[in-house]
Amino acid sequence: xxxxxxxxxxxxxxxxxxxxxIGCMPNFVGNAGIYSADLSVRPFPxxxxxxxxxxxxxxxxxxxxxxxxxxxxxxxxxxDGTFGPGSAGHxxxxxxxxxxxxxxxxxxxxxxxxxDGRLQAPHxxxxxxxxxxxxxxxxxxxxxxxxxxxxxxxARIEHKDRAATLIAKSTGDRExxxxxxxxxxxxxxxxDI
Amino acid sequence: xxxxxxxxRDRASHPPAYTPRYKxxxxxxxxxxxxxxRSTPTEQSGPVFGHSQLGPLDNDLITNFTQGRERAIGxxxxxxxxxxxxxxxxxxxxxxxxxxxxxxxxxxxxxxxYFAPLDPNFGGCGRTITDEDGSYEFHTVRPGAYPWPNGPNxxxxxxxxxxxxxxxxxxxxxxxxxxxxxxxxxxCPIVQTIGAxxxxxxxxxxxxxxxxxxxxxLAYKFDIVLRGRRxxxxxxxxxxx
Ligand SMILES: [Fe+3]
Numbered sequence: 001x002x003x004x005x006x007x008x009x010x011x012x013x014x015x016x017x018x019x020x021x022i023g024c025m026p027n028f029v030g031n032a033g034i035y036s037a038d039l040s041v042r043p044f045p046x047x048x049x050x051x052x053x054x055x056x057x058x059x060x061x062x063x064x065x066x067x068x069x070x071x072x073x074x075x076x077x078x079x080d081g082t083f084g085p086g087s088a089g090h091x092x093x094x095x096x097x098x099x100x101x102x103x104x105x106x107x108x109x110x111x112x113x114x115x116d117g118r119l120q121a122p123h124x125x126x127x128x129x130x131x132x133x134x135x136x137x138x139x140x141x142x143x144x145x146x147x148x149x150x151x152x153x154x155a156r157i158e159h160k161d162r163a164a165t166l167i168a169k170s171t172g173d174r175e176x177x178x179x180x181x182x183x184x185x186x187x188x189x190x191x192d193i
Numbered sequence: 194x195x196x197x198x199x200x201x202r203d204r205a206s207h208p209p210a211y212t213p214r215y216k217x218x219x220x221x222x223x224x225x226x227x228x229x230x231r232s233t234p235t236e237q238s239g240p241v242f243g244h245s246q247l248g249p250l251d252n253d254l255i256t257n258f259t260q261g262r263e264r265a266i267g268x269x270x271x272x273x274x275x276x277x278x279x280x281x282x283x284x285x286x287x288x289x290x291x292x293x294x295x296x297x298x299x300x301x302x303x304x305x306x307y308f309a310p311l312d313p314n315f316g317g318c319g320r321t322i323t324d325e326d327g328s329y330e331f332h333t334v335r336p337g338a339y340p341w342p343n344g345p346n347x348x349x350x351x352x353x354x355x356x357x358x359x360x361x362x363x364x365x366x367x368x369x370x371x372x373x374x375x376x377x378x379x380x381c382p383i384v385q386t387i388g389a390x391x392x393x394x395x396x397x398x399x400x401x402x403x404x405x406x407x408x409x410x411l412a413y414k415f416d417i418v419l420r421g422r423r424x425x426x427x428x429x430x431x432x433x434x
Contacts, residue, residue, distance in 0.1 A: 007280065007281075008277060008278075008280070008418045009203065009206045009392070009395070009418065010207070010279060010366070010419065010420055011206075011366060011395060011396070011417045012206050012207050012208065012387050012392045012395060012396060013207045013208065013368055014208070014354075014367070014368045014369040014383060014384075014386075014396070015215075015367075015383060015386075016354065016356075016367045017354065018302075018305075019292065019354075020292070020356075021302065022301055022302045022317055022318050023292025023318045023354055023356060024290055024292075024356055026316065026318050029302060029303065030303060031258075031301055031318070033260065034258055034316045034318060035247075035248060035251060035318075035320070036248055037246075039246060039288075040240070061220040061221050062219075062222075062224075063220050065220075067221070069304070073365070075235065075238075075239065075240065075362040076235075083235075083238040083239075084238070084240075084241065085241075086240070086241050086243060087241060087242050087246070088240075097303070112233070112235060113234070114233055114234065115234070120233060120234075120235065123235070125235050125236065127362070127365055130221065131217050131221075132218045132219075132220070132221035133221055133222075134207070134209065134218060134222075134386050135208060135210065136366070136367060137223065138363075140235075152230070153233070156228060157228065182220070182221050182222065183220065183221075183222060183224045183225075184224075187223060187224065188223075189225075189228050190223050190227050190228070191228050191229075191230070192201075192202065192204075192227035192228065192229040193199075193231070193232050193236050193363060
């Protein structure tokens with residue numbers, strides 16, 4: 001026998017279920033008057049510096065059906081590549097109950113330096129929860145009008161054709177489209193970071 | 194803002210993505226391996242929520258739906274505990290959000306069609322921020338068990354959904370708290386997505402008579418552990434900002 005290490009095991013995850021909205025965005029789902037405002041409806045205050053962009057997309061299951069009960073969170077740097085202050089840069093948004101489409105209106109993040117000085121290409125960290133998802137899925141959104149060649153995470157991707165699953169496509173003036181596929185053909189890259 | 198690297202997530206603590214007895218997971222589970230990498234400043238930082246973003250009744254589900262005018266129906270309970278990291282350090286300033294069914298097992302959500310009635314005085318959500326020692330407390334009513342379409346006769350045990358933010362976005366966690374002694378726990382396909390019985394036990398809150406309020410409320414204690422962040426042996430600062 002040896003001494004016990006004494007570290008605590010992480011609390012196990014459980015699915016957020018179909019009613020996650022009443023806990024995390026009650027005003028969005030019509031339960032007004034409990035909280036003065038849902039948190040992180042807008043990731044940045046009005047007037048924050050940077051280019052305003054929007055990303056629209058869907059989360060698709062293995063049969064290609066959009067999830068209509070998913071909730072997503074984003075965490076990103078501001079235009080200057082730094083995080084915060086406070087909750088700035090954090091966003092919460094939900095799939096439309098009819099169509100499954102979600103829309104994130106935010107600011108284009110700047111490149112984020114690593115501790116070793118390498119630059120990460122502009123990206124938004126995305127976390128997805130829903131009924132049927134036992135532990136929140138982490139992924140990223142990059143942008144197709146940036147250079148990803150020096151990005152440390154992109155460099156880790158073994159199957160290079162899968163990198164496209166992390167890159168939002170420009171569809172117009174400051175508009176991007178990005179579908180997330182949970183399984184099947186073109187399954188999105190999910191992260192264990 | 195601190196940027197200590199995160200200790201890797203021990204996936205053995207968690208349910209796998211694909212758990213066929215919980216049918217919805219079948220088409221919603223990634224099948225390719227996750228891309229592993231050491232944490233970057235993106236995962237090592239996270240949003241910091243302040244008390245100014247919360248209201249005074251946010252952690253009292255008995256009264257927050259009516260803003261104190263009426264009280265919800267059900268067994269009054271206190272749910273309290275601490276948020277810690279894997280090194281046992283308190284996570285202070287952590288946002289903890291909960292949501293639950295009412296005493297009859299019905300959610301105030303447009304997609305919940307169970308015929309148990311809504312309680313006109315119960316909304317079903319609460320939120321709070323942990324203290325210096327990582328502690329939090331909610332006042333609520335015991336949620337009812339409810340049936341759900343999975344197997345032909347599946348019921349969810351009484352449970353409260355928890356969403357927790359640590360200091361780092363990579364610590365983000367959503368889970369569910371169950372109640373000591375509930376006979377539906379071993380019968381629930383969602384609980385049983387977790388393989389190890391020992392891990393299930395860590396989601397079951399014991400009755401805590403030391404915190405019960407006589408002639409008022411019973412109490413349950415639910416501690417939450419988030420992933421740790423690396424530290425040198427000489428550091429023993431509380432988690433958080
Ligand atoms: Fe539930």
